[in-house]
Amino acid sequence: MAELLDKLDRWKLHPSVVVTQQFPIGQASTAYEGADSGVLGKVGIVWSETS
Incomplete structure (x- = not known):
């Protein structure tokens, strides 16, 4: 995970640019199913129900 975060920082790729749906x-199960099926792009799971 640290390596991924380092690369995102070096490449100036903020997750808000990469993630297509939250x-x-x-x-979460809906998000994983959609991503796995190829229907969705890069998904992000957020902890807060209000986000």
Whole structure:
């Protein structure tokens, strides 16, 4: 994980640029299913239901 964060920093790729959809933690299974099926791009799981 540290290596990934280092590369994102060096490449100036903030997660908000890379992540195409965000899902609250309660919808994690939906997010993973969509990403796995190829229907969604890069998904992010957020802890706060209000994010």
